[in-house]
Amino acid sequence: MHELGIAQSIMQIVLSEAERARARKVLNVTVKVGELAGVLPDSLTFCFNLLAKSTIAEHAALTIEKIPVRGYCSECQSKFIIEDNRYWCTTCGNKQIELISGRELQIGQLEIEDETD
């Protein structure tokens, strides 16, 4: 539901990084999206393409990498993937766990074309 705002933030970062690198064109943008972030990939791509119009990112592809929800148990030091909202340690059953991934909303890499291309 908030994909437009997120796409705006992505575009801001992409354009400023691309400008700094003297890019002529942005070819690809990789973003990491945690399963808990509540972001719909199709909707994010739609908003991204909309905002990219008339910028150097106009024909850029958006590659969305989904990150699973993972937990860490401080009792038994195990790390595990959380599925179907089972927010407890799969080894010892402890419920006081730390989330170590799943909330990501991060830009990974940009692929650009610069003056040398």
Next chain:
Amino acid sequence: MKQIDVQKDILSSNEAIAGENSTLFSRKGIYVLNLMSSPGAGKTTLLERTIELLKDTLQLGVIEGDIATSYDADRIKAHGVPVTQINTGGACHLDSTMIKNALSVFDLDLLDLLIIENVGNLVCPAEFNLGEDAKVMVLSVTEGEDKPLKYPLMFRLSRALVINKVDLLPHTNCSLEKIIEDATSLNPGLSIFETSCTQMTGLNAWKAWLEKEIHAKRTRSNADG
């Protein structure tokens, strides 16, 4: 072709301003609540009851977030509490810059408690920190017992859950036990209150929790100088 390794949080600018807000609130010793729920769960009514319970002993301020209208702010104003309305004009959540810009209407030196009523929505508000001390969720029993598992992030991030409209339980097939069980499995540290804001039940426990939180923050702020 060239590759740039960016590795940047998409919401980093929101986080940075939220950090500034939080520093300002701590310096002024103001406890800040971010109140979230779906539309119609009873946030504004809970807020009105909370104001009635606390306004004689504490200085309160309220920020109302809505997509459109000032209906909620008008209701709060009637209680004689400073209030400002943010209309997001379509956006489904408040962000930290909106809060920063809204603060100018308050005398921050006087405030003890600032309550921010977020836009009614169980998804997006959870993602955007505002600089608050605690996120508090209101869930009404008429929404159904399936909500914690459908909207896990908000339940995971909230410090407290107010289950509202419990007087309507006999008229629904909602299981209070199931809500509590699922919410606690998502977030074992969650403080849970069962209230009816029309029948005025369960509100004293909520008031006591808030007073304890406010007191703890004030002690921390004083200690930090």
